[in-house]
Amino acid sequence: MLRKIAVSDLTLGMYIHEFCRPRINDPFWTEHIERELRDEAVLRRIQASTREVWIDIGRGRSPDGSTPCERIASPLIRETDTAPASMDKELARARLICGRAKAAVMTMFSDARMGRSMNTEDVDLLVEEISTSIMRHPHALISLSRLKTSDEYTYMHSVAVCALMVALARQMNLSEEQVREAGVAGLMHDVGKMTIPQAILNKPGSLTLDEYEAMKIHPQAGFEILRSTEQVTQAVMDVCLHHHEKIDGTGYPHGLKGDDISLFARMGAICDVYDAVTSERPYKKGWDGAQSIREMASWKGHFDEQIFQHFVKTVGIYPIGALVRLRSERLGVVLEQGEKSLLHPKVKVFMSTRTGLSVPHEVINLSLGQDMIVKYELAQDWGVRDVETLWAGAPG
16 A cells, blocks of 8 residues: 655655656666665665655555554445535545545556556445445545646546546446446556556656657557456456547547447546546646536537536536636635536635625525626636635645
8 A cells, every 4th residue: 555755754664666756867766666665875865855755555664663564454444324415524535535545546556567466356445435425425526536736647537537437327327336337447447557658657748749659558558457457347448448539430549439439438538538637737737627528518529429418417517616707796616516407506706806806705506596607717817726725625
């Protein structure tokens, strides 16, 4: 299991998985990953040169000083509480679920990168935790999983796509077994990226043509990894292989068209793109949810239109976190979807659009008819930098 710690807490006997620093052309930083820390001089250099590091407590000493042989890992606990919860309450639970899921995905993907067999024993329980959270509140975990740093993008992207696939499958009234399988497919769809050189995967700029061609092998590479993994279904492998196909046949790797693309792969294509374009990357700012929906709707031939309409109903025309201008000349951030209409969410107002000055924060339920959305706005146009804090609160 992976944990991020401050280098001040790093000790001999810990197993270093990755350093939290940009890749530079210095062999020191590649020679000392994926191995146990045994040298005091190496420890001192790490502590003098970076702030945080990922360690694998399954292979080395943990921050509490125990070793894997001394420690019995506590199993994931099956969550049975499916009672509806408020957004605030479920956000607190969702933060814990996202943390566990990210750590599990990092461990599985690390095994894949090192050529080891992936341990997928906890996948079903992870998907069940995510699915149960969505049952308690359909938007908390989905919205929270969009908030990710660039160094954790690949792992949290998989968690986010899993959550979106589960929610979309439910919105489409698929069976619970199909909901579970869709979630597993979302969690595993990008495992092939572990075969892509880190310099390409984390490049803070546009890829060259050769780099883009190298990136395009990840669906086939992921398919090969999953094919050698026990208890992975054909549907899950198919999403991994075909989530970059397009309805008009211009996608890859096989240029499939229309109904030749499986239902789950068509769902996966939408969920994958939505999380990608709403996430902040080294080379671009993430779009907000409302802008993403509008842009994706304009890409004719890219997505299955019927499934895309289901997806819009899943996340909302004005997804949580979207900035909107109200008729009352106030700027607000969407907190929750309306129970009866996608056009009438709950909004927290915080700024006057006439003066650009702050106003007292107030939560307005637009379904009560007291105000209405005039248009969606972009945070950068208003100098708003703390949108996430406005709707999600400070990270816990």
